[in-house]
Structures are given as structure tokens and as C-alpha cells.
Amino acid sequence: MEAPVLLDARQLTRRFGGLVAVNAVSFEVRRGEIFGLIGPNGAGKTTLFNLMTGLTPPSSGSLNFGNQNMTGLSPHQVAASGISRTFQNIRLFGPLTALENVKIAQHARTRAGLWAGVFGRDKAEERRVELRAWELLDLVGLSDRAGEQAANFSYGDQRRLEIARALATQPRVLLLDEPAAGMNTAEKGALTSFIREVRDRFDLTVMVIEHHVPLVMNLCDRVAVLNFGELIAVGDPASVQRDPKVIEAYLGS
Numbered sequence: 001m002e003a004p005v006l007l008d009a010r011q012l013t014r015r016f017g018g019l020v021a022v023n024a025v026s027f028e029v030r031r032g033e034i035f036g037l038i039g040p041n042g043a044g045k046t047t048l049f050n051l052m053t054g055l056t057p058p059s060s061g062s063l064n065f066g067n068q069n070m071t072g073l074s075p076h077q078v079a080a081s082g083i084s085r086t087f088q089n090i091r092l093f094g095p096l097t098a099l100e101n102v103k104i105a106q107h108a109r110t111r112a113g114l115w116a117g118v119f120g121r122d123k124a125e126e127r128r129v130e131l132r133a134w135e136l137l138d139l140v141g142l143s144d145r146a147g148e149q150a151a152n153f154s155y156g157d158q159r160r161l162e163i164a165r166a167l168a169t170q171p172r173v174l175l176l177d178e179p180a181a182g183m184n185t186a187e188k189g190a191l192t193s194f195i196r197e198v199r200d201r202f203d204l205t206v207m208v209i210e211h212h213v214p215l216v217m218n219l220c221d222r223v224a225v226l227n228f229g230e231l232i233a234v235g236d237p238a239s240v241q242r243d244p245k246v247i248e249a250y251l252g253s
């Protein structure tokens, strides 16, 4: 039996002046899926993630997450609802340690949490936050470097730390924007099994934007292809790779 639909995007559209960055894009992501989003530079991939996470309001269209209509929610409300993301341009607090970075991400989960993060919270709660931060660092293989400044980490390690931060909000959906960017070959090789492990362990649904085609093809259950803001193909990796429209989009770019 197929898993239920968890994310349902309907006719999502975003215009910037005369440019239609995302043009009437509709797709469904099923619970537990690893769903890839590919397309040439400027195709609208990051804008679509921004629409899904409240950073950019859609010009029209809607996104449903389970029974909840997410359209028009703020990034904070989206995160609190259970959709978490990483960014193409890494957004860590460079001068802070790895452990501090994960702890702050947990405090940011709710406004009350952020308040407590700034003005202090009770000791038991603080211990829970600290323990969970250690668990997440352990999961991404960085617990032995918890006290090091994030700015000193390699790209690959910064991306892993970003994933730990995204998981700190206990999401049900994880959106990864180019997780392999800047990683070396060995790190890229390990990323596929790492993302699957994280999906299984936290019972997640994952969407991933990625330029590295072999990684996408190995990792994803299904792949959607954007070109000039339009969704030109959705399907299993092999059939998408054979699709003449997809081949043309890539050769033309």
C-alpha cells in the first residue's frame, strides 16, 4: 500500500516583477519519501523551497502539509508545524561552537523557547537541551568536535552541522538545499546513506535540491524537474533521466 500524501503543492506560483520564478507548480510528496528537485541554474528550485517554508509568500497557489494549509504562514510558524530546512548558503553561527549552534536551534523552536534561550530556563530543561544537542552531534558524527568553532569546520562538516540544527526542531519534513555542495568525493559518497539513516531514524519525509546527478539518482525515490519555473517531469530517477524534455532542458542550459 502506498504511503499517504504528506505534502501537496497546488499551482504554486511566484512572480518577481515580470519574471515567473515558479510557475503553477503542482506535486505531491508521500510520507517517508526522499523526493529530489533538480533543474538548471535559475530554474526556481530555491524559490520553491522558500515558498514552502514561508520565506517568500506565493503570488498564488497553495501548499498543504497533512491537513494543514501552510499558505501564508511565517517561517517560524512553518518550522513549528514540522517543516525544517537547510540553506544553500550555510547559515551557521561561525564564532560559536558546534554544540552551541545546535542548542540555539532548539531554543528557536518556539517563541517561548527563544525567550527562555535568551533569559534563561530551568536547569532540568537546560540539561535536556544539552543532552539532545549531544545526541544530534553524535548522529551527524561531530560529537568529538562539539567544542570547536563552527567557522573552522570543512564545508562537509558544516553541512552536517546544518542538518543537526535542522533536526533540532524535531521536524517531520526535512528540506535540504544542495547538501553535497562543497563536499569532497568521499563526503558525497557517505551522504546518501547518511540521509537515508536520518530519514529512517526520525521517520522523516525528505526533499532535496541537488546538482550532483549521480547522488540524486542513487538517493531519491522520485525526482521532479524544474525548468524556467515550470515542472517538466516527475517520476522515478531512471524514467526522469530518459525523459526527452529533461535531456533538452539540461543540454540547452
Ligand SMILES: Nc1ncnc2c1ncn2[C@@H]1O[C@H](COP(=O)(O)OP(=O)(O)OP(=O)(O)O)[C@@H](O)[C@H]1O
Pocket (backbone or CB within 6 Å): 016, 019, 021, 039, 040, 041, 042, 043, 044, 045, 046, 047, 048
Ligand atoms: N528575491 C528575488 N527577486 C528577484 N528575482 C529573484 C529573487 N529570487 C529569485 N529570483 C529569480 O528567480 C529565478 C529562480 O531563482 P532560484 O534561485 O529559485 O533558482 P534555482 O533553481 O534555485 O537556481 P540555482 O540552481 O542557481 O540555485 C532566477 O531567475 C532568479 O534570478
